Every structure is written in C-alpha cells, then in structure tokens.
Amino acid sequence: MTSHVEKLVQQLDGEAVASYDARAELIWIGSEAIPAVIDGLPALSGFGQLTAIEVFEDVGDPRCGPALIGLLESGNPTVREWAALALASLEIDGAIEPVRRAYRACLERQTPPDWTEPGGIRWALTELGARTPVVPPLTARLRATAADDAPGWSSTRFAEIINDLADHAQVILYSQLWRVDADRTYGISGTGLDWELDWTAPWEHMVEESRTWSLLEASEAPADDNIFVAPTWIDRVDLYPER
Known part of the structure; x- marks a missing residue:
C-alpha cells in the first residue's frame, strides 16, 4: 500500500x-x-x-x-x-x-x-476568529431582511449599502452581482467599470474614492428583487495591522 x-x-x-x-x-x-x-x-x-x-x-x-x-x-x-x-x-x-x-x-x-x-x-x-469585519448598523439591518440563503444584499439597496460602509470609514474593494432564480444562483456581469485605488493615498481619500466608484457602479447595475449584490470591503486595520 x-x-x-x-x-x-x-x-x-x-x-x-x-x-x-x-x-x-x-x-x-x-x-x-x-x-x-x-x-x-x-x-x-x-x-x-x-x-x-x-x-x-x-x-x-x-x-x-x-x-x-x-x-x-x-x-x-x-x-x-x-x-x-x-x-x-x-x-x-x-x-x-x-x-x-x-x-x-x-x-x-x-x-x-x-x-x-x-x-x-x-x-x-x-x-479562525482572528478578524472581525466592520458591519455598520444599516448594512447589518438590510442584510437581515434578505432571505437566509441570499448571496448578499438586495441590489435595490446597493447605493445605501455603499454610503453606509463609506460613512463608517470602510474601503469598498469590489462588488459581485448575483441572480437568484427558482432553481439556481449564478453570478452576472457587472457594469464593466475598471477602477483601481491608489494604496499610497491617505485612508480617508481611499474611502471617498471607493465610494465614488462604487456609487457609479450602483447607478449602472441592474436592480431587481431577484438580483443581489455582495460588496467586499476592508477596514483601516486590514491595511495597517501594526497601527
């Protein structure tokens, strides 16, 4: 053997x-x-x-x-x-x-x-319990109203989520859109916007830059009850863990 x-x-x-x-x-x-x-x-x-x-x-x-x-x-x-x-x-x-x-x-x-x-x-x-993502109150509340198996937040609340995260000093990295049909869940193409943050900029600048780009995405993204958005974001401590 x-x-x-x-x-x-x-x-x-x-x-x-x-x-x-x-x-x-x-x-x-x-x-x-x-x-x-x-x-x-x-x-x-x-x-x-x-x-x-x-x-x-x-x-x-x-x-x-x-x-x-x-x-x-x-x-x-x-x-x-x-x-x-x-x-x-x-x-x-x-x-x-x-x-x-x-x-x-x-x-x-x-x-x-x-x-x-x-x-x-x-x-x-x-x-592993060594990192706790920051989830602002409105974002948490809107997530709680979605179905248990929903892959994120309703796309109809996309802009509200982006503003809530940025208002709480979170940098949005990107967002994934999902369509939920009766028998399956699958990712769908986003807005096609291609943007990169300047990681040497002050944190506050990155927060606002990511807000601006994400709100533009939200304005162009499809919004429907069966479309969900899953943003990915980070807190300041994720970029400066020693500080």
Whole structure:
C-alpha cells in the first residue's frame, strides 16, 4: 500500500486526468494516505501542491496542519492562499499566528488588498476568529431582511449599502452581482467599470474614492428583487495591522 500511495502522490503533478484520478483515490483511501502526501509535498510543483491541499481538505485529517502552515511561506501566491483557506476550513489548532504572519507578508510585498491572496487570507483570519469585519448598523439591518440563503444584499439597496460602509470609514474593494432564480444562483456581469485605488493615498481619500466608484457602479447595475449584490470591503486595520 505504501508504495502505491507514494506513486499516487507523485501523480498529483501529472496531466489533468491523471492528477484528478490520483486525487480521487487518495481521498478514497483517507487518513491512511495523509502521511505519504505530507512527505511528498516538498517535491511537488505548485499544481501538485494545490491538488494535495484539496486532498487534505477532503480527508480532514488534522495531521496536515504543520504541512499547511509550511506552505504559507511558498513562493507561489495561490499555494499560500489555498493553504490559509484550508487551515481555516479545517480549524487547525495553532494556525492563527502563522496566518497572521502570512497576511503581514502580503502587505510587506505590497500586494494590493483587492487581489485574491490577501482576500483569501482575510477570509481565513475571519473564520479562525482572528478578524472581525466592520458591519455598520444599516448594512447589518438590510442584510437581515434578505432571505437566509441570499448571496448578499438586495441590489435595490446597493447605493445605501455603499454610503453606509463609506460613512463608517470602510474601503469598498469590489462588488459581485448575483441572480437568484427558482432553481439556481449564478453570478452576472457587472457594469464593466475598471477602477483601481491608489494604496499610497491617505485612508480617508481611499474611502471617498471607493465610494465614488462604487456609487457609479450602483447607478449602472441592474436592480431587481431577484438580483443581489455582495460588496467586499476592508477596514483601516486590514491595511495597517501594526497601527
């Protein structure tokens, strides 16, 4: 069994079909395969490591925790992000400080906060209980009036949410629109506006700039009872965690 599992781990780096098949079999084997996946992790490419992370998450064996923490220092940003997400979803003990360090490293590399890696790590910190997003009263109240399974807020209240967030010194990074039909929920195209914030500007300037752009998006976005908007925003402490 050991040599077979080791071969499967090596195949995680293979072509898509071979990698998928190896991943599925390792998940089927379960916890018995985890030590071999951990041992083989350093020899895998970024693609293989990402697939190994999927194995860790599906099997749910906490022994993968130290290996995932090690991947937070990978040279591959997607590997770092997926490792943080897995640490949070698996609720690995001792993950908070390493994930915090990974987030600070993102900021030190001057990775824009609206890129996927810092966004994923912020989600992980939130899930681990180490980050509490600021949700102003009106935004919270409007969210509470939506259905439990609604993917955000009613698009008819888009502008109100944007102003509430900005009034409470939150920087809106972007917004995703969702359509909810009777049998499915799916993302829909936004307004097509392409905007970037100047991350060297004072915080108050970024708040107002993000308000201006987001309100323009709101004015052009479709508004309907079955369309929902999910803004993503950050607080000052997310950009200046040491202050």
